[in-house]
Amino acid sequence: MKDNLNEALKYTQKIRNSNSNIRDDIVSDIYKNAEEITNKCVKKDTKKILEQQRLDDIITSKAFGGPLMILILAITLWLTITGANFPSECIAKFLFYIEGKLTLFFKYINCPKWIHGLLILGVYRTLAWVISVMFPPMAIFFPIFTFLEDLGYLPRVCFNMDYIFKKAHAHGKQVLTMCMGLGCNAAGIISCRIIDSPREKLIAILTNNFIPCNGRFPTLIALSSIFVGIHFYNNSLFASLIVTLMIIIGVILTLLTSYVLSKTLLKGFPSSFTLELPPYRKPQIGRILFTSLIDRTIFVLGRAIAVAAPAGVLIYMLTNIYIGNLNIATHIVNFVNPFAKAIGLDGFILIAFILGFPANEIVIPILIMLYLSTGTMMEFENIHQLKALLLNNGWTALTFINTMLFCLLHFPCATTLWTIKKETGSIKWTILSVLIPTITGITICFINTKIFNILT
Incomplete structure (x- = not known):
């Protein structure tokens, strides 16, 4: 011995x-x-092992690993954007049809107009927007994500990105939490539990919001379709490429912010971890459907509905209670307009993001409502009408770019913020998770505006 x-x-x-x-x-x-x-x-089946090793030589290689990841991301987004359009439209028509019937019922029972406005034009219409816009993309994206996970591809993504994240003094597993954040940042925050190091777990939580979630995709997709895709034959393809570019920018900012945090508030060196690449497996369809639709889509949608319902009440009150000749929302818009102009936006856009805090997917409906001064969220029949409305309200190329960037980099939604508080158990880190992306977004938009003004 x-x-x-x-x-x-x-x-x-x-x-x-x-x-x-x-x-x-x-x-x-x-x-x-x-x-x-x-x-x-x-x-062991030596032949099968050799085939998988040959496949890994391509998927995890420096030459093909990165481009392949971007290609798969772009295809996933294209399938999500293209596939979600029709079901989203059908769900919206059905829910707004129900709204019409509810309105008739309220009239039949002689319900006061303000109660109808609060419950139907406020709460119900907000929920209708959230469900119709959020459910179809999630029902497509999450199964594709779960399919790649079940196939054994996601650990290869983690392997490919591990070296870069180590350079940023972050954990390689953060890649997986980022991937989950593409579906929902709240789900991405919860997935940070797979990181053992408390320091690196906090870095992953604080930077997860740089990855656009399913709630921000509608705004990014709509703006991409209006200002880029509408000029081409296949606008969904170009819209998906622009959204892919936004995600790449988000990844770069995640790495930079992770490095800064590891050198300041969360000092330390990246911890090593052993990643054993699992064999490629035949995906189990039953498991994929259950995990993606029940465990993820319905869970996330339920949380979004829980925070969007009271938001509908607040939005309706702000746009229907008048002080003088203007409603409260317009007074707030006029107050924040100088600051919004300084970062290449306008007061209406900034207020739409603030009022969209409970659920990011209602930002565009709120913006339409504010521009039209209707007091209720509106729906446009096609993308050309929305483009005309934005251009008539002074939108330029700078407004388009900065709105896209601010959509990518603004504060987390209420659901994500609630999840961060639960996961960290700290008000301090919850506040920081708001300040870090918001200050980054404001700074980048301000610099972008200055450069644009100098060049033009």
Whole structure:
């Protein structure tokens, strides 16, 4: 026993003197021993293993790994955008048809007009927008995401990005939390539990909002379709490319912010972790449907509905209670307009984002409502009408770019913020999760406005 201990101490000293990574050497030795035991006990299909290794040589290579990730992301977004249009339209028509019937019922029972406005034009219409806009993209995106997860591709994404995240002093598993954030930032925050290091878990939580969620996609997609896609034959393709570019910008800012946090508030070095790439598997359709639709889509939609309902009441009150000749919302717009102009937006856009705090998917409906001064959220028949409305209200190329950037970089929604508070148990980190993306967004929009004004 004593001899074995001395031998182990000598071996440890030898590793230290050679300046090698002790942990990597120990893990390597464990895997070597495990492989020897496995070879004695388990029969392997050598041909299948070699085929998977050849596939990994391409998917995890420096030359093809990155471009392949971007291509798969663009295809996923294109399928989501294209596939969600028709069901979203059908759900909206059905829900607004129900709204008409509810309105007739309220008239039949001689309900006071303000109660009808509060409950139907406020709460119900807000929920109708959230469900019709949010459910179809999630019902497409989450199954595709779960399919890639079940297939065994997502760990390869983590492997490809691990080196870059280590350079940013963050954890490689943060890639997976970012991927989950594409569906919903609240779900992305919860998935940060897979990171063992408390410091790196906090970094992942604080930076997850840089990845656009399913609630922000409608705004990004609509603006892309209006100002880019509408000039081309296949606008969904170009819209998906612009949204992909926005996501890439979000990833870059995630890396930069992670590095800054690791050098300031959350000092430390990236912890090592051993990532064993699982074999490629045949996806289980039943599991994919249950996990994506019940476990993720319905769960996230339920949270969004819970926070959007009271928001409908607030929005209706702000746009229907008048002080003098103007409603409260317009007074607020006039107050924030100078600041909004300084960052390349206008007061209406800024207030739409603020009122959209409970659920990001209602930002565009609120903006339409404010521009038309109707006091209730409106629906346009086609994208050309929306473009005309925006241009008539002074939108320029700068407004389009900065609104896209601010949509990407503004504060988290109420659901995500609530989740951050629950996961961190801290008001401090919850406030920081609001300040970090918002200050970043304001700064970038301000710089972009200054550059644009100089060039023009």
